[in-house]
Amino acid sequence: MDNLIEIKNVSFSFDAEGEKRDIIKNLNLNIERSSFTVILGHNGSGKSTLAKLMNGLYKPTNADGSVLVDGIDTKDETSEIEIRRKVGMVxxxxxxxLVASIVEDDVAFGPENLGLTPEKSRERVDEALKAVGMYEFRKSTPHHLSGGQKQRIAIAGIIAMRPECLILDEPTAMLDPKGRAEVMSIITRFNRENGMTIVLITHFMEEAELADRVVLLSDGEIISDGTPKEIFSDIKTLKSTGLDVPQTTELLYQLKKNGIDIDTDAISVKETAARISAALHLEES
Amino acid sequence: MLKDITFGQYYESNSIVHRLDPRTKILVLILDIVFLFLTKSIYSLIVPAVQTVLILIISKVPAKMFLRNIKTILPIIIFTSIINLFYGNSGTVLLTVWYFTITTSGILRAVYMGSRIILLILLSSVLTYTTTPNDITDAIESLLSFMRIFRLQNAVHMLAMMMTIALRFIPTLVEETEKIMNAQKARGADLENGRLIERIKALIPILIPLLISSVRRAYELAEAMECRCYNGGVGRVRMKRLKYSWADLWAAFINIMFCGGIIAINTLI
Known part of the structure; x- marks a missing residue:
């Protein structure tokens, strides 16, 4: 598979009260087309900065660092719009x-900026609203909707531009469990059904289990990169980043530490239960 | 609750007035107001009075909503009428108190001035009751598009964008104010009691967090807008276009007829 986003040797720093602070340090990362990548990191790990580097909102501060989106360098000012259209961000x-006080007007904001004809904009708005299951709310006012619904509209606003990649910067952090589940199921569906490239930035480990790949970020550096199972079985590294380990993983880890022969690569409750039951049967025999 | 305030006081209905193009409504309103001020006496005021009552009836907005609007500016109406009461310079003298005299023409003048303000308020409230704030914004943008000839289309776009964003953020900021007020009350802030100065002082711990959070919101919104390919409105094509219909032509025609009526009575009487 080819790479949609290539981050090569990128550093990002800014001056805070006369002191130079490095947010991203010599980072290399490729995002494959149609993949689902989760970037995990605690607060201040540089994960939001990394996201903004991917669509050119921020540019690498080192001269030899570059971010290529579908082969276009984000440092190239003339292709700014082209990059933002390809890589949507929530x-x-x-x-x-949200910009407008009517749902459909808001979703139309992106297509309108792209200069599409009114008919084409209308078509894309309807399509995007249906994709996030908010079509029947198209005439409503956002402030009457729940957080999850508002976030779905925000996603629709990006989808209406038909991007190749969707970057989501902690899209569920302000939502209740129901809203969180709605947003997560939409993101997974876009990836599985439409082959859309997804980069999800989060500090909720539970959300990482749905991904193809998990990148662990700490202090502007990648400290671990692999499938969710690989990442979650390495509890020591996870804990060193200061993240909350899922309870299931923690349980397996503690069992193993106490001398029980058990596989620690499970994430979901179901899998964990299966591992424990397997371990129990082993003990018996 | 603060959250339920209706800004722009739109009243949902499906009358002919509601369905008119917002641009027609704005232009007709301007025309009607100009002619309202061209009336010379209480007699020519009869024409716009009939016209306003007809518009109110077909707008299907309940009368009590209009009465509420008049109630809020009642002091101004009374004040204007009383002042004008003493400006009559002809007619029979009815009463003389100290320097002031009230004549029959003074009474007519007071009634004329008072009813002119009432008609003005009624006509303007028809616009705000029958048109959503969004439609008014779109209409203003469209009506001002002639500014292109002065190369000011960017300014017009910015004005419309600011109005759109302001409308969008009013409920959000109201909600936020409520949250901050509750948070300060929970810390023991007293917002309801005390002298005026004390109450104004108590507002500072509410306004400062509100200001800071608004700036932060503005910054985030700007980034989100950039991510949606916004570049100051260059090459932007609106999805919804305002369209004139035959009803708009009729509305304009009928209103112009009424204005003609005003001129006729002005010259006859």
């Missing part, structure tokens, strides 16, 4: 992303 707070 932020944490849905309230601060």
């Amino acid at each position: 932020f944490q707070n849905p309230d601060n992303q």
Whole structure:
């Protein structure tokens, strides 16, 4: 598979009160087309900065670093719009992303900016709203909707531009469990059914289990990169980043530490139960 | 609750007035107001009075909503009428108190001035009751598009964008204010009691967090807009286009007829 986003040797730093602070340190990362990547990291690990580097909102601060989106360098000012159209981005707070006070007008914002004809914009707005299951709310006002619904509209607003890649910067952080589940199921469906490239930035480990690949970020550096199972079985590294390990993983880890012969690569409750039951049968025989 | 405030006071209905193009409504309103001020006496005021009542009836907006609007500016109406009461310079003298005299023409003048303000308020509230704030914004953008000839289309776009965003964020900021007020009350802030100065001082711990969070929101919104390929409105094509219909032509025609009526009575009487 080819790479949609190539991050080569990128550093990002800024001056805070006369002191140079490095947010991203010599980072290399490729995002494959149609993949589902989760970037995990605690607060201040540089994960939001990394996201903004991927669509050119931020540019690498070192001269030899470059971010290529579908072969286009983000440092190239003339292709800014082209890059943003290819790589759509959804932020944490849905309230601060919606522009218009009517749902369909808001979703139309992107297509309108691209200069599409009214008919084409209409077609894309309807399509995007149906894709996130908010079509019947097209005439509503966002402030009457729940957080999860607002976030789905924000996603629809990006989908309407038909991007190849969707970057989501902690899209569920401000939502209740129901809203979180709605948003996660939409993201997974886009990836599985439409082959859309997804980069999900989060600090919820539970969300990482749905991905093809998990990248663990700490202090601007990648400390681990692999499938969810590989990452979650390496509890020591996970804990060193200061993240909360899922309870299931923690349980298996503690069992293993106490001398029980058990596989620690499970993430979901079901899998964990299967591992424990397998271990129990082993003990018996 | 603060959250339920209706800004722009739109009243949902499906009358002919509601369905008119917002641009027609704005232009007709301007025309009607100009002619309202061209009336010379209480007699020519009869024409716009009939016209306004007809518009109110076909707008299907309940009368009590209009009465509410008049109630809020009642002091101004009374004040204007009383002042004008003493400006009559002809007619029979009815009463003389100290320097002031009230004549029959003074009474007519007071009634004329008072009813002119009432008609003005009624006509303008028809616009806000029958048109959503979004439609008004779109209409203003469209009506001002002639500014292109002065190369000011960017300014017009910015004005419309600011209005759109302001409308979008009013409920959000109201909600936020409520949250901050509750948070400060939970810390023991007293917002309801005390003298005026104390109450104004109590507002500072509410306004400062509100200001800071608004700036932060603005920053995030700007980034989100950039991510949606916004570049200041260059090459932007709106999805919804306002369209004139035959009803708009009729509305304009009928209103122009009424304005003609005003001129006729002005010259006859």
